[in-house]
Amino acid sequence: MNAPCDPPVLTVRDLSLQFGTGAHRVHALDRVSFDLQRGKMAALVGESGCGKSVTAMAIMGLLPRHGAQVDGSIRLGARELVGASETALRAVRGRRIAMVFQDPMTCLNPVHTVGMQIAEAAVHAGRDRADARTHALQMLDRVKMPDARRRLSAYPHEMSGGMRQRVMIAIALAGEPDILIADEPTTALDVTVQAQILTLIGDLAGELGMSILFITHDLGVVAASADTMMVMYAGRIVEEGPVEAVFSRPSHGYTAGLMRSLPSRRAGHKAPLLEIEGSVPRLDKPIAGCAFAPRCRLAEPVCHAPLPPLKAVGPRHLTRCVREAAVYASIRDSDIVKAWS
């Protein structure tokens, strides 16, 4: 963060995504823009269905060619990924950008050994076949797989969820990508294993100088490992900034709502667990004003007016909230904000 002149490895600008046509049209993403800095971990936070995963799929070019309309720009260095040919995307996938998926139970091919699956990724990244198996072993060692040599010839069903997620990470690392997209990599795992995998991803990013786009709905994970965060709601980024800035000065009604609903240790276990009232808006019509306004306790008529541009509330800390001052005032006394100030 202290080298803002460094060009970002990945630049997403005004990325919009629509599924379907006519009455069945869904506006999944609305002008999403963000940068990924070299060697940093950026977290994309939001609840289910807010567009986190489709953002990842759009970057990887994994959205269906028919039925998904992508607009805007995703630039990897000088290369434009939106509308790129399948051949161009293939050169990017694995070698430049790799992805770790949410569910390690279904993302490994059941009929091949894990060694073969890691080696295959290495071969696609340009390694020759003879070398690939040794490389696979190195990758398994790197993700701290116990007894790696023997695990090479194991099948996915012979492994636990945590081990499989390590294999998924090894596969993603096999092409030595610049960018790793981790789409809720810990959601399907036990809490203790979650911590191990998080530490592993953090360590690897440091060792290999990878940039990481970490997709999660868990603010605790964000606080523990990310450098910057983007809060997403209904297909829009509503607040973004360095993690400490966002936690110490939450400036959007939705961010504040998420923080309020975290269980607090100080309040004791008798304290009610707060939630955000209402539910996520339907995305079949574009929303002119703030999408969160109907659920926001601080909403005023101005919130339903067409959205103003992002507003800076601190260095590199941006929000879409027109009532950010009121939001901050409402949450400034909470434990989390105090802890980060």
Place this chain on the structure above:
Amino acid sequence: MSVTAPSEKPAAAPDLPRARPSRLKVFAEPTTLISLIIIGGFVLMALCAPLIASDPIAISPAERLDGPSGAAPLGRDHLGRDVFARAVYGARVSLSVGFAVAALTTIFGVAIGVYAGMSRVGGALVMRLNDAMMAIPAVLLAIALAALFRAGLLAVIIAITVPEVPRMVRLVRSVVLGVKAQPYVTAAVSVGTSGLALVFRHILPNTLGPVLVQATYACASAIIASAVLSFLGVGTAPETPSWGGMMADARRYFRIHPELMLYPGILLSLLVLAVNILGDRLSDALDPRKLKRGGL
């Protein structure tokens, strides 16, 4: 991701390493073993036919419809031919038609089916043609095709393969569509796996189980179909010993010598049953997820 396989999710995989169950274990099971022995027996019988039986074509009008004797253990038919020898040699037609049709159906069915599953426009076109083919009853189509060629083994094989292929195509396409939507295929694409590698490495191996079962069903139904064609007189040449032909010949003498029809019938049923059982057991064995559940 939003895609999750519905029922395939294993409950809890054991954390400790354990010996990998061998896929060959299936061959040690009694049902598999018995069906293998039966099929092996038929193959052996077909191969060694000249050693165990006399000439199946030699006619001997004087001895027609004679009962069992030392020279003809199962008696003689209406032309005085050795029924035992004809039954033994008949396995050759059934087995070669069965295996050849299974192999050809698999090759063409998988190739066309994978294409139909992977290509949107081409796939739709192939499937409509396929539907049209399937609208014609298989036996009728086979009879029509067999009538086009000169009677012979090759004609029978082609005539039975053609109506059998669309079934395989339909199955393979549906399996490919299912596998294509699996998260591990998306995951493979995300590391840069390209079209052909995706098909051969990730999609084809996962269609193997259903294809194998369908191939054995194709084999079994081809054995029956070849008997039907022979029975109707459009199969192999009348003098060539075949079970279907034997039954056709014996039909006229059913009242006085029902056993003449029974022998080929029993052999036919036994072979078809064994092939079907083998297919089922193999399909279980080839699915690694089933091994894990200890279902075998």
